[in-house]
Amino acid sequence: MATEARRKTGIEDRAALLNLMPRQEEAARRRLAELVESVAAKRPPTTSFSRLWILGSLQAKVTCAYLAYWLRSRWADADERERLKSETHLKAALQLLGTMGYLRGAVMKLGQMLATFPDALPDEFARLLPALHFEAPAMHYAMVREVFLDEFGKEPHELFASFEREAFAAASLGQVHRARLLSGEQVAVKIQYPGIARTIEADLRNLRLLMQPMRLGEDWGNTVVKLAEVERVLLAETDYLAEASFAQTVRDSFTPEEGIVIPRVYPEYSTRRVLTTEHLEGVHLEELLDSAPSQELRDRYTHLMTVATTRMLYRTHWLLADPNPGNYIFMPDGRLGLVDFGCTRELSDEEWQLQVEVEDALLRRDETEMERLIVKASLYDSAEQMGQERLELIGRVIRWQLEPWLSEGIFDFGDEDFFRRGMEAMVEVMRKGFTRGMPVHIWTNRFILGARGVVYRLKGRCDFQEIYRRESGRDGCGMSGAATSK
């Protein structure tokens, strides 16, 4: 009976997963399902992958969604032999991904990375991403207690007046619990999974090995560099004290009247693995949308989000490298809360310089210079070397990213045509495998996609140029290069 019920649940979960996969290419979907099935059906022992699969876990969903796209891109021009080879690697990939299934934080993170890995986020992913941040299963409380003993030499209930045993949110590398300080303040306590840094290292090592035979062609070297970049940023994210310090910097750059709230950090309750911050009352994007907010409110939040992100970029040269709906708290009084600064990336002087140059070129409407900069950012020596098709397509993506900088007055981020054009261009870039570029563009692209995804769903508008001029301190209509969004 139990076996039968399990089998049935497994089938239902698989059907549900299939529904999540892109529909356009029915054959690829079906073949992918078969491949996954063949891996998942192996018993005994039950592989981690089949367990993930049967549980319908988010990692599996995202991974599969990514793989489906990957497969499609492989199939676009390949001959039969190539297809078979791709399938073999895919099978190996699935098996290996299965072995990476234990410490879910890293896998979730990787799932997200994979989802956008070739720097593109199709529309389906935009809808999948929010789930990653709030549906994950939790570390049990006994584990949390042991982490506290290691970090503080005290149990949560000794340190706090009260501490909720169940996490209320999953953070990418940990989970967040509500608690109350002895002095009465409500706080959010983010706790990192033990050993996550090692897992990230191990998983990325595996991923490199895994991707090697996939032969990403001439861009393989670039992919290796990007993986190293991903690893560096993820490992930096494991240091919560660094995050605390960054959050403080951001906090200092806003005044209370501006309506943007960065939660206060409580250093005496924070360590490298535990981060305690003020708890902000409010709702996340989904809940806000469910309440059918007025256009006025949508616009207000869009304005605040744009101010917040552009200020971080222009004043500190920092990007929220992993923006997602979970970063935003829509507070009851119309203020916007910004939380979770773990995944951030500071632009180097050289990277910032490129931004400024692109901005100037756009400002002057200097197409020749724009082309030169696109070639440069794509790590080619000349337009000829880059090739016309690639140049045109990358140019299309960058120009889409920069459209708000060139638009006078109110910009409508909820415009479906605008959003679709961007997504289509990016999907096309991925299908063509035109992913070569500076490692920092992993984050700038994520930043833009994440942020645009949120304001698109919010159907919000704001006077982007006005905000840009004020935050950047530059006159006239300009832009800041491929890194800013919204």
Add this chain to the structure above:
Amino acid sequence: MRISEQAKQLCRARILEKAAELFAARGFDQTTTRDIALAAGVAAGTMFNYFPSKETMAMTMVNEALARGREEFQTRLDGSEALEEELFLLIGTELRRLRPLRPFLGPVLERSLSTFPRKSVCPEGETARQEHMECVRQVMRRHGFSATPEDVAGTIYWSLYLGILASWTGDQSENQEASRGLIDYAIRTFVQMISGTAQGGDHGH
């Protein structure tokens, strides 16, 4: 008589203290009973009245640490823990008490807790197993499982536990956090096995 008993206890404690220092400083294998006797200021013959071997000394320390860990474990329970959590707390609390001995535990545990047939079984090693398993049995009973330490479930548990000890003893990560994941995984595997459910393993639903 009472003074003599007290003196005995002090002497025993001194021997253990010096042995722990030497084990930690030189390693278990590099320390001889003669070194320990010298450091403790007792004659070798006298020392053997207390401890017949250095394995016995080391395992006595281990057992005392584990016993303190189990006592503490009982005080940490509030009755709301699931079986996985309770076992996780048991092992976590024991290991925390064992931590000061970690630098020299590898060869000690290998010799004293090995499940392979040996010429001489270390009685303290056997005590360690029995006491831990008795506690596990009580935990399982509280959660409605009636396995005895000798049956299949007990044997599998003990194998997993030895694997955890082996990993933890050699764990180079800060606070042995890498082993914490293993403990969780091992316990979930065990609970999954005795429950006959498909869940467990991953931090699962």
